[in-house]
Amino acid sequence: MRNLVPPLEPDFVDQAIENYRALVRIPTISRLGDRGTNWAPFEQFREDIAARYPQLHGSLSLEIVREHAMLFRWRGMTDTEPTVLMAHYDVVPVEDESAWTVPPFAADIVDVDGEPHLVARGSIDDKASLAGILAAVEQAIISGFTPRSDVYLAFTHNEEVLGDGTPSIVQLLEKRGVRPRLVIDEGGIVGESILGPVNADVVCIGVSEKGTGTLRLSLSAPGGHSAVPPLEEATVRLARAIVAIHDRGITPLLSDVNRRLIRTLGPHAPGPVAEAARLLDAGDEAGAIESFATASLNARAMVHTIPVTTVVSAGMTANAIPERASALVSLRIAPGHSPADVVDRVRQVIDDDGIAIEVIELKDASPVSPSEGAEWDLIVRHIHATYGDDVLVVPYVNNGGTDSRNYTGISDSVYRFSPYRMSLAQRESLHAIDERLPISSFVEGLTFYTSFVRDL
Ligand SMILES: [Zn+2]
Incomplete structure (x- = not known):
């Protein structure tokens, strides 16, 4: 099972790392609603890709969607059953640069615990995948490889702000009748288990993601001076409801x-x-x-639909009984729980007819992709080729959401997986201070992509 491709050439690895650092250096920060986004770095990023991956840029067709999303098409021997490799090139902002060990867009390589790491915003999320895919495809083209069927590279510009990049690409593919046999987006990683101690490296592949919902609880009650309060004011009733949801939740x-x-x-x-x-x-x-x-x-x-009260508001001043009180409840709905049942359950545990429940947003968990069959086996084969036969490959349901849910309407096999080895601390640096990936992990991921794309 090992050595599906020969070991990577040192020159290729050096070049891939240099390009990865160059892409991370470009501050492609997306802002909510796109309005505050500075698009100049995004344009520079696309020019950089053209210059750094000339074979890929010369031989794949490129379509720009919504002005900044890139949809590359690598023609295969047939156009049936294509594969889509997704990544986003926007990153989240840096809140406090001074808290970082190195400037977040300098792409410095820093020794952490005696091992070189790329410490930079985007070094994991999601430019590691992007740089890995680009390098692997560039190299495959240089070696004269043509995939069996089409491969699309879908690189979007506003994933972090829940933007329209991916939905627009999916719409386009759907209109053209493209039904990918396989879609891969960021997600589970290689390494320490997030589920407590396990005596092996675990590779988690996301096969579904939880649904989402937001409810608003609200109630009105007579106000008045706090010197002579009612038996139970609105804030107390709301608090009781919040505690009931927390304690009794959803089965x-x-x-x-x-x-x-x-x-x-x-x-x-x-x-x-x-x-x-x-x-x-x-x-x-x-x-x-x-x-x-x-x-x-x-x-x-993973096993709960957990309602979490996030925003609570009531009252105007210290000595007046509030006339209104409200709370927002955020839901992550597990596959198997129906959104309507979840709302019914919330209503039931609150047990206060005076509290209105308004559904602001409610979405089912995404369909579950199979954890067996040709597409699953293909990914697993290359995981073992890269990481050895002892790693445990498991399917899981992402607790958070990714852009890949958009593809579930046109593909049955949508997987969330980033082929990089990370410790829990490295994983937690994502979106945080000193985001970092060991260079050795980048090279392992590169090995995965290099063998994987040559099996498409
Ligand atoms: Zn991401």
């Missing part, structure tokens, strides 16, 4: 994806996940959920 459940994840990790995970696997085999589903949820906050989120 957790195990999806098939979670069952498979627990069974795969169980034999290698001392503690709650092993216990969950044992209980699952004994037919104690509720016990399995309970045990699994204690493994980590990520594990807990």
Whole structure:
């Protein structure tokens, strides 16, 4: 299974790292609503791609969508069953540059714990994938490789601000009748488990993502002077509702994806996940959920639809009883929970007819892509070729959302996976201070993409 491609040439690796750093140096910061975005770096970024990957730029067709999204088409021997490799080239802003070890757009290589890292905004999210894909395709073209079927590279400019880049590309592909057999976007990584201790490296591939929702709870009540309060003021009733939602929430459940994840990790995970696997085999589903949820906050989120109260408002001044009180409740809906049932459950646990529940937004979890079959096996084969046969590959449901959900209408196999090895600390640097990726991880990811694109 190993050595699907020969070891990477040192010159190729050096060039790929240099290009990766150059792309990270361009401050492509997206702003909400696109209005505040400075587009000059985005234009420079596209020019840089043309200059740094000349073979790719010369032989793939390029379509610019919504002024800044790039849709490259690499013609295969046939145009049936294409593959889409997604990445976004916008990054989130830097809140406080002075908190960084190095300037966030200098692309400096810094020794962290004796290992060279690229410390820069975008070094992980998502220019690592972008630079890996570009280098692998450039190299494949130089070596004379043509894919069996078309490969699209879909690089968007406003993922971080939930923009229209990806939806517009998907609309375009749909209009043309393109039905990708496989779509890959950022997501799960290689490395330490986010589910508590596991005696092996774990590779998580996102096969679905939770639905989302926002509810507004509100109530009106007579106001008045706080010197003579009513028996129960609006703020107390609202607080009671918030606590009820928090404490009684939504009944957790195990999806098939979670069952498979627990069974795969169980034999290698001392503690709650092993216990969950044992209980699952004994037919104690509720016990399995309970045990699994204690493994980590990520594990807990995976088996729950968790309502979280985020914005609370009431009152105008210290000595007046508020006439109105309201709260926003954010929902992440697990696959298997219907959004309508979730709202009913919230209504039921609040148990106060005076509190109105308004649905501001409500979206189902995305369809679940299969964790078996040709497309799944293709990814897994190249994971093992890159990382060895001992890594544990598991499907999971992303707790957050990605742009790839847009593709689920035109493809049955949409996977969220970034082929980079990261520690939990490195992973948590994403969107944060000193975002960083070890150079050795970049090279491993490059190895994955190099072997993967030559199997398309
Ligand atoms: Zn991202």
